Amino acid sequence: MDLFWKRVSVGICVLASALLYIPILFYYGVIEIHNPKLGNITGYQCYKLPGTPDQLKGLKVFQGVGFFITICNVVVISALYIIITVSIVKQVRKMKSIHVKPAESSGMSSDATAMSDVSKPQKFTSVATESSEVLETSVNSVSQLEPRKQKKTPKSDAKRNAFRVSFMFMTISFVGFLAYLPSWSFIVIETNNPTFWKKLSTTALHVCLTLRRMYMLNHFANPFIYGVFDVAFRQEIRKLFCVK
Structure with a gap:
């Protein structure tokens, strides 16, 4: 909603409230009251008008x-x-x-990538060893990053x-x-x-x-x-x- 219409809505609320309570001015007012227990003493009170x-x-x-x-x-x-x-x-x-x-x-x-890497034929033992080490390091890095990502997710903030x-x-x-x-x-x-x-x-x-x-x-x-x-x-x- 635009700022202009926000101000208009506030003005409508004020106007509607005033219209709803205007009849009070015609039904209530200051009247003179008498207390028979205190003799001829009179006073004034805000009450329903006769x-x-x-x-x-x-x-x-x-x-x-x-x-x-x-x-x-x-x-x-x-x-x-x-x-x-x-x-x-x-x-x-x-x-x-x-x-x-x-x-x-x-x-x-990640699982599919790992399976594809494993399924590839390795020609040399050194290459296989290096690939396994790389795979292990990648898995370890992913496992270390997952809790960090979970901390940064807005689930807790949304709740x-x-x-x-x-x-x-x-x-x-x-x-x-x-x-x-x-x-x-x-x-x-x-x-x-x-x-x-x-x-x-x-x-x-x-x-x-x-x-x-x-x-x-x-x-x-x-x-x-x-x-x-x-x-x-x-x-x-x-x-x-x-x-x-």
């Missing part, structure tokens, strides 16, 4: 759509990551087969890269599920019990609000997870934001 029954139905629809979108988001991303991981594993297996076949063919060719990418995708899916699970739970609770937040104590309210907004942790953690596991991602981020 409205007509139609507006309250629209709020429930908005919450339902958000609930459905977040579940689809986690499921689709997890499914795509599984598909990518499977394709990477298949690619690594193909690389293994490609590296094994040339090794086998080279072994067969390591495949494991790193698979672990990265599993981490992203696991973090996303844990981050959205409390939010899903509170959406169901507050939809069925509109007075749920009003009955909570101050400490319980702050704890529940933190859990309710834990989905932000998923969006915050994803770039760092990609950056930790993928060096190319860090380089592309620098290019995207013109950082040298």
Whole structure:
């Protein structure tokens, strides 16, 4: 993908996120609250705005759509990551087969060469002795070079890269599920019990609000997870934001 289209895709994501969360400005705001336990003391709180029954139905629809979108988001991303991981594993297996076949063919060719050298008639004993010595030295040199070639083959690197990418995708899916699970739970609770937040104590309210907004942790953690596991991602981020 070209750098221009990468920037366009980022802009589309920002625009889509803004459009999805614009209805919050119409359904939530600062309202005046009264505490009957403290007399005539009033205060202000960010809460659902009072409205007509139609507006309250629209709020429930908005919450339902958000609930459905977040579940689809986690499921689709997890499914795509599984598909990518499977394709990477298949690619690594193909690389293994490609590296094994040339090794086998080279072994067969060396054996054939040795057999052809042995099958040739030798006229002089000295020549036969020299040829056998050359053959032995060539075999010894090949046997010494084989482990070096095995060390230089990218099999271990391919396995390591495949494991790193698979672990990265599993981490992203696991973090996303844990981050959205409390939010899903509170959406169901507050939809069925509109007075749920009003009955909570101050400490319980702050704890529940933190859990309710834990989905932000998923969006915050994803770039760092990609950056930790993928060096190319860090380089592309620098290019995207013109950082040298």
